[in-house]
Amino acid sequence: MPPPPHGREATLLPADAPGGPGQGQQHRPGPDSTAYMCPYCxxxxxxxxxxxxxxxxxxxxxQGTPVLRVQFPTGELKVSVGQHLVLGRDAGQSPVAATFTQYDNVSRRHSTVWLDPSGTAWVRDEGSTNGTFVNGERLPRGVEAPLRDGDQLRLAADVTGTVQLT
Incomplete structure (x- = not known):
């Protein structure tokens, strides 16, 4: 068995991992299939x-505290209350850059997702070249938009993820 992931990359569940997005639509990963991390450190x-x-x-x-999950074709991202997660291709700016490196049209620092203390999920376009879209609607640069369970979050033209609030 490979060693567990370390640091912020632990929020990523590869698509081919047990319980990953490629393993069936109805299955939700159990507590052992995604690493949990402190929202502060x-x-x-x-x-x-x-x-x-x-x-x-x-x-x-x-338990009972909301969690934001976004399932992309290349893996699942998980965000806890108070945590801000930058989505993009630059590992120096995005702790989950490996999810997006194969997509040239995703900016190095594309957008940010987070979950506020009230349990509302948010996304903000960080001035990306090819846009951030919620349910097909492009967000203006720097504008914060709420995310709801079942929303489609798209980065540029190629990368679409499904929002889950649990």
Whole structure:
């Protein structure tokens, strides 16, 4: 068995992993198929049910706290309350750049997704060349738009993900 992923890349579940997007539409990954991370210091949590982070010792959101998942063809991204995740091809700016490196029309720093304390998911275009779209509608640069369960989030022309709020 390969070693567990480390750092922010742990939010990515490859499409070919058990429970990944390529494994059937109705199946949702279980708690062991996606690594959980602290929304404050981004350390990978060995016990997602812990009351506080082992690294920064801050209290962790408990069960019932909303989670934003976006399933792209190349993997699933997971964002916890308070965490902002930059989507793009540049590993220096986007901790999940491996999800988008094969798409030349996705900007290095394309857009940002996050989940606010009230449980509302948001996306903002970061001045991308080819646009960020929610359900086919292009977002103006710098404009924040809410995301709902089932929305289609598209980066440029080629990369479409499905939003899940759990």
């Amino acid at each position: 981004e350390a990978v949590l060995s016990n997602p049910a812990a009351a506080q982070c082992e690294s920064c010792l801050r209290p962790l959101p408990q």
